[in-house]
Amino acid sequence: MASPRISLVIPTQRRPDGLSVAARSTFRQTGVAPGLLELVVVDNDQTPSAQATVEALAAEAPFPVTYVHEPNPGVANARNAALEQAKGEFIAFLDDDEEAPPGWLAALIAAQKRFEADVVFGPVRGRAPARVTRHRNYLERFFSREGPAKAEVLDHYYGCGDSLIRRAALPDPNRPFSAIRNYIGGEDDLLFAQMKDAGAVFAWEPAAWVWEDPVPARLSLRYTIPRAFAYGQGPSAACAAASPPDRLGVAFWMAQGLAQAGVFGALAGLKWLIRAPDFAFTLDRAARGLGKTLWWGPFKIHFYGLRAGA
Incomplete structure (x- = not known):
């Protein structure tokens, strides 16, 4: 065959x-x-x-x-x-x-x-x-x-x-x-x-x-928001992993992420207080911004490769 x-x-x-x-x-x-x-x-x-x-x-x-x-x-x-x-x-x-x-x-x-x-x-x-x-x-x-x-x-x-x-x-x-x-x-x-x-x-x-x-x-925010944070880490981590490292790229994404986390974090807090139906979308954007800023070692989240019960 x-x-x-x-x-x-x-x-x-x-x-x-x-x-x-x-x-x-x-x-x-x-x-x-x-x-x-x-x-x-x-x-x-x-x-x-x-x-x-x-x-x-x-x-x-x-x-x-x-x-x-x-x-x-x-x-x-x-x-x-x-x-x-x-x-x-x-x-x-x-x-x-x-x-x-x-x-x-x-x-x-x-x-x-x-x-x-x-x-x-x-x-x-x-x-x-x-x-x-x-x-x-x-x-x-x-x-x-x-x-x-x-x-x-x-x-x-x-x-x-x-x-x-x-x-x-x-x-x-x-x-x-x-x-x-x-x-x-x-x-x-x-x-x-x-x-x-x-x-x-x-x-x-x-x-x-x-x-x-x-x-x-x-199917809950307990999973998706940490995952959004991890997705946000991608651009900064990719610049850091480049050969040679793209330090200007890292700085750009971290600065953008800090602004994004601040603006959408505050907006998400307001939407949570008034029970706005799109609260989760805003919280997601804040988490992605925070991930761009906190992208290195101790902030990495493991989603894969864990044993049962781990």
Whole structure:
């Protein structure tokens, strides 16, 4: 059998229901011959907890399914382990809390061909269950990814979930994700920044959208506001990690973040007092500003790679 042209990759960690939804959505893709595809699921649990689920899914899949167990915790470790086993010249990433409609992959492929892109990104539509009423609009927006209304070449990049990457454009075809971001995320930002510096072409395809169904524990401000703080740290941390370090960039983002935190922090306090419906949006902007200012060591927040019960 010829090697698959496209490897679908789903990293997972103790989410059997979400994994099943995500994997089955890849089985229903249209406009792409199954003979061109494979699915690689990488289980980032200390024990191989997803193995039975993946084996059951493989029995109903229209193309080969490979199970990879990566016990070393960390989102970069998981993605790298998948790429070491993936055989495709293109890698399509889907998260284990996402569900792709039938035309998703075909839309990514068409955009890649149209723009001769090294990476294609698509929209993510956050979907909260009906029982979530408090801050619902904010939470669905938080877990969404928006972009241009039409397909086009980008001068920036997005996250790895819902993306198609040309393997030959990666700086390392097997282990391109940096382990320094294993516990805080942003491993994709570091990779795409490196690819951008090397001249990679990024593209956007609005037709290549997916649903995102956050786990219940994440549907609260207790999760999203610290995460917004961590997102805010990204620009400052990226400037500091540049070679050589971009000290002017760090100073710029820290100053901007301080102003943002002050203005939106005060406004969020006022909106909290009057119970304004958009309070969460304002608090989010304040948290992102504070993250730009407090971005180094002791302020880093670990979201990934933790053992069960940690």
